[in-house]
Amino acid sequence: MSQRPTLADVASAAGVSVSTASLAFSGAGPIAEATRQRVLDAAASLDYAGPNPLGRQLRSGRSGIVGVVVGDALRRSFREPVSVQLLDGLVDAISPLGLGVLLVPGSLEPGAPLVDPLVESAAMDVAVLIWGGTLDDPTLQALQRRGIPLVVVEGQDLPGIVTVGIEDRDGVADLARHLTGLGHERIATVTLPFGPDRRSGLADATRLGQITWSIARRRLDGLQDAGVEPVAIYETPASLVEHGHAAAQALLSGPAATRPTAVVAQSDLLASGVVLGARELGLRVPEDVSVAGFDGLDLPWLAPDVLTTVVQPITEKGAVVGRAIEALLAGDTPADEVLGVEVRLGTTTGPAPGA
Amino acid sequence: MSQRPTLADVASAAGVSVSTASLAFSGAGPIAEATRQRVLDAAASLDYAGPNPLGRQLRSGRSGIVGVVVGDALRRSFREPVSVQLLDGLVDAISPLGLGVLLVPGSLEPGAPLVDPLVESAAMDVAVLIWGGTLDDPTLQALQRRGIPLVVVEGQDLPGIVTVGIEDRDGVADLARHLTGLGHERIATVTLPFGPDRRSGLADATRLGQITWSIARRRLDGLQDAGVEPVAIYETPASLVEHGHAAAQALLSGPAATRPTAVVAQSDLLASGVVLGARELGLRVPEDVSVAGFDGLDLPWLAPDVLTTVVQPITEKGAVVGRAIEALLAGDTPADEVLGVEVRLGTTTGPAPGA
DNA sequence: GGCCCAGTTCGAATCGATTCGACCCGAGCG
DNA sequence: CGCTCGGGTCGAATCGATTCGAACTGGGCC
Structure with a gap:
């Protein structure tokens, strides 16, 4: 007994x-x-x-668990604040439904055929990929084979899979128009990783053809939509302050005559690195160079400066994913969702020098 | 079919x-x-x-799930990097064991008798409280009633519960001795929250008697151990850069004759806020005021400065918790663990002015 | 006094797998 | 030639709950 x-x-x-x-x-x-x-x-x-929940679960066929595939995102911990905030919003959204979030490590190594054991055999009613995911991703394939309904955040549209994204392309276009409106003509950009190979440095035309992670692609295309042809494209291996810093060194060291007058970064962390790097080079922001980002984080360490950026509704994204999950569990097939974004003007952008 | x-x-x-x-x-x-x-x-x-994992789980009586109670920690997302990094280390440690981490929201409101439904009825083999936890915490009580083995991180010692902590008291003492060795005599300190009421401002003797979260207590005691009697104790409602900034305003605005020559913050985020606030007041760090923190995060936005701090082995803490979990599942009762910490000298501390 | 109905309670099947002991069969040995 | 041994397979019980239909109970009504 x-x-x-x-x-x-x-x-x-x-x-x-x-x-x-x-x-x-x-x-x-x-x-x-x-x-x-x-x-x-x-x-x-x-x-x-x-x-005992185990008995109940077997009978009902439901585990009450939502598997969230976190990939490298969690590993980079607070350095990838967007993912963590999304996770937070998601927990808030599904907790009232009595559902729990199970953290599932994504691909162990790039290109490896292996997936985490949890992907193969953990009980979950739905799975969420919060960092996108391509059709040839082994994790995604394994989950599909198990017949687990999927929600993909920030990925490309995949047949038969619910996707949730944001209008980042339009947002970047709006941002670019803001800059051209200020007279900027030499605009450089600092991008998120192109794919799992995570290179760093200036990207040429060949390299631009090798983008596999669509998020970088879309945000680049946003510039084009606004008629901006970047004078330089700097690719980073991760969305981190230090990579933005390095990008600033590479992009802003030249003479004033040819130096870009504005830098658009694809994330706020990158942008804040660019700001710090520019200051270190003795450049004033925004008098000598304007800097803009993407995400809408609050970056207390830039104070009193406030970054000009494209604000995305991260927490709402979590809530939307929550609703999609609810629908999937009810047997419906929810529609893909694309959330709006908004340009927020800060103190890091201003008129082009000499304009 | x-x-x-x-x-x-x-x-x-x-x-x-x-x-x-x-x-x-x-x-x-x-x-x-x-x-x-x-x-x-x-x-x-x-x-x-x-x-089907559900069938297997019922038979074996094991769900393969470790519930991690995240409290407010996740909510503060990347602003509480220590928790997130610990979570990361924990996932790494238990993933090879085939175990998964289920995020469980902690107390919904301070003092409320309610707990998240997951606490009451989610399947889990072990639970981890990563933000401490007192005996009267309803979440902790509910888990105990369910007979779920517990591991508490950074809490006070609780009877019958495995705890994992660090030598933070000794670490702060070492740090304080470093400062007195540099000639500092007027040392102020900026603390983590005293308890769920999360006040902000200078703490007097009465208030010091009301500390319920032992982590703030221990790190204060470390100063005493080194013979340092702080000239001012500033309590913050959360470990955030902006609160450190506010603390700097309150502590460092006075005339040089009475102003503290060094500030010890109980977290790196607070410390970096103090650095920024000091600079804003026109004070040079470390020439006019020395600043030290706790945790050992890397703070790229302070570059080229490097914070003097007490480095705690966050990832190893995750691994140790993982081993404790493994032992609990094997039916053993693992011993409490206390991990060592180490003072890392950076560029933000120097000789006391005029010394 | 008999019948019917609403309100409760109960038995048994079911969810999907694991596992123990029984059983079967062929090979090896005496 | 018969017996034993052991590898391989199978039946049935078991994990802990939910759920459906049947059965039982007592009260009200004719």
Whole structure:
């Protein structure tokens, strides 16, 4: 009798059948109040803390778990604040539904055929890929094979998979128009990684053809939409302050006559690195060079400066994913969603020098 | 036949019994290679992606899930990098064991008797509280009632619960001795929250008696151990850059004769806010005021400055928690662990002015 | 007094796998 | 030639709950 008590133990202690005892806890079905109380008392005296979730799950076929594939995102921890905030919003959104978030490591090594054991065999009712995902991704394939409904955030449209994204292309275009409106003509850009190979440095035409992660592609295309042909494209291996800093060194060291007058970074972390790098080169922001980012984080360490950026509704993204999950579990097939973004003017952009 | 196939379907398709089919997948027990292959082929042709985890879990009594109670930590997302990095280390540590991390929201409101539904009824084999936890915490109590083994990180010692912590008291003491060695005599300190009421401002003796979160207490005591009696204690509502900034305004605005010559912050984020605030007041760091932190994060936005701080092994902490979990699941009762820390000298501390 | 109905309670099947002991069969040995 | 041994397979019980239909109970009504 060292085992934890089961519903059967409680039932016999209360002098009722197992089915009645179950009713007392689940509340599904009619039960006399007196009986219910007797069962609850028996449970209390046995230290029974409620029905074992495993039994319930097997019966219902539902685990109540949403697997979130975090890829490298979590590994880069607070350095990838967008992912973490999304995770936060998602937890908030699905927690009231009684669902929990299970962290699932993504691909172990780039290009490796292996996936984390959890991908193969953890119980989950739905899975979310928060960092995009291409059709040939082994993690995505394994989940599809298991028949687990998927929601992909910030990925390209995939057939038969629900996607949630933002209008980042339009947002960057708006931002670019803001800059051209200020008279900027030599605009450089600092991008997110092109793909799993995560290179760093100036990208030429060949390299531009090798973009596999669509997020970098879309944000580049936004510039084109606004008629901006960047004078330089600097690719970074990750969205980190230090890579933005390095980009600034590479892009802004030349003479004023040819130096870009504005830099558009594809993330706020990169942008803040560019600001710091520019200052270090003795350039004033925004008098000598304007800098803009993407995401809309608050960056207290830039204070009193405020970054000009494209604000995306990260928390709402989590909520939207939550709703998609709810629909999937109800058997519906929710529509893809694309959330709007908004340019927020800060103090890091201004008129082009000499304009 | 619209349902997903079960092991029974595979077995009958392969012309073997269910038990044999189970053997083919689990590898536990003898099975002829030919038979195994036949079962696997049948599975492939039926699109059977492996045994349903729910069935397996019920039978084994194990869910393979570690519940991690994140409290406000995740909510503050990248602003609480220590928690996120710990989470990262923990995922790394237990993923090879085939265990997954389930995020469990902590107390919904301070003082509320309610706990998140997941706390009451999610399947988990072990739970981890990563932000400490006192005996009267409803989340902790609920988990104890369910008979779920607990690991508490950075909490006070609790009877019958495994704790993992660091030598933060000694670390702060070492740091304080470094400062007194440099001739500092007027040392102020900026602390983590005292408790769930999260006040902000200078703390007097009365307030100092109201510390419920032991982490702030221990790090204060470290100063005493080194014989340092702080000239001012500034309490913050959260470990954020902006609160460190505010603390600097409050502590460093006075005349040089009475102004503290050094500030010890209980976290790196607070410390970096102090540095920024000091600079804004026109003070040079470390010539006019020395600043030190705690944690050992890398703060690229302070570059080229490097914070003097007490480095704690965050990732290793995750690994240690992982080992404790492993031991608990094996039925052992692992010992409490206290990890060492190390003072790392940076560029933000120097000789006391005039010394 | 008999019948019917609403309100409760109960038995048994079910979810999908694992596992233990029984059983079968062929090979090796006496 | 018969017996034993052991590898391989199978049946059935089991994990802990939910759920559906059947059965039982007592009260009200004719």
